[in-house]
Amino acid sequence: MTNSCPPPTISLREVSFSYPGAATPQLDHFSLQAPAGQCTALVGPSGCAKTTVLRLIAGLERPSEGEIYQDDTLLAGPGVFTPPEHRAIGLVFQDYALFPHLTVRGNIAFGLRGHGRSDAAERVRRMLATVGLEGYEKRYPHELSGGQQQRVALARALAPAPRVLLLDEPFSNLDADLRGHVREEVASIIEHTSVTTILVTHDEQDSARLAHQTVRMSPTTA
Structure with missing residues (x-):
C-alpha cells in the first residue's frame, strides 16, 4: 500500500x-x-x-x-x-490502544470514516493482507496474541495512507x-x-x- x-x-x-x-x-x-x-x-x-x-x-x-x-x-x-x-500522521502507541468493543475489521476501519463504504472495505482488506491477518477480521482484541494486536494497531495507523x-x-x-x-x-x-x-x-x-x-x-x- x-x-x-x-x-x-x-x-x-x-x-x-x-x-x-x-x-x-x-x-x-x-x-x-x-x-x-x-x-x-x-x-x-x-x-x-x-x-x-x-x-x-x-x-x-x-x-x-x-x-x-x-x-x-x-x-x-x-x-x-x-x-x-x-x-x-499515523501514530502507534506503546499499549496499542485498540478498541476492545470493535473487531479487527472495526479497529482498522476506524480511521476511514470519511471514506466511502467500498473504498474503506478495500483499504481494510489490503491492510489485513499487508500485516498478515487475513481471516482474523471478525476477532476481538482479547482474542489476539500480543504480536497480532501490534499488527492490528499498525494496520489501523496505515489504513488512511498517512x-x-x-x-x-x-x-x-x-x-x-x-x-x-x-x-x-x-x-x-x-x-x-x-x-x-x-x-x-x-x-x-x-x-x-x-x-x-x-x-x-x-x-x-x-
Whole structure:
C-alpha cells in the first residue's frame, strides 16, 4: 500500500516544550530532521522526552517555542497550529490502544470514516493482507496474541495512507522471541509502504534493524 503523495521530510527547529507546572522544560531548543521515506530512531533512556517529540509531531502537544515542518509546510509555530486530524500522521502507541468493543475489521476501519463504504472495505482488506491477518477480521482484541494486536494497531495507523508514521516503543510489550519476529514484520511493512517513519525505542536492536538514522537523546541533551 503506497501513498498517493511522495513522503515528506519532518523537521523540528529549535523546539522547546514544558508541561504545566514543570520546573524544567522537557525539550529545550531541540532540532531534528527526519528524511523523507526513511526511518529515524530516537533512542535513549526513560525521561529523555522521546515520546514528547512524537506527541509534538502528531499535534497532541503544542511547542512553547520553535517550529515543526512537514516539508515546507509549517505545522506548528508562532501563531500556527495544525490540529492532529489534519496532519496525515499515523501514530502507534506503546499499549496499542485498540478498541476492545470493535473487531479487527472495526479497529482498522476506524480511521476511514470519511471514506466511502467500498473504498474503506478495500483499504481494510489490503491492510489485513499487508500485516498478515487475513481471516482474523471478525476477532476481538482479547482474542489476539500480543504480536497480532501490534499488527492490528499498525494496520489501523496505515489504513488512511498517512504520509508519516510514528511508532512509540511498539515492541516493548512483547517477549524477546516474539519481539524479533514482529520487528522483522514491521521492517517489511515500512519498506513496502515507503512511509516516513519516526521510531521511539530504548532497544539498540530496534534501531539497528529499522532505522536509516539514529538520534540519541538523554535528559541533558533533550
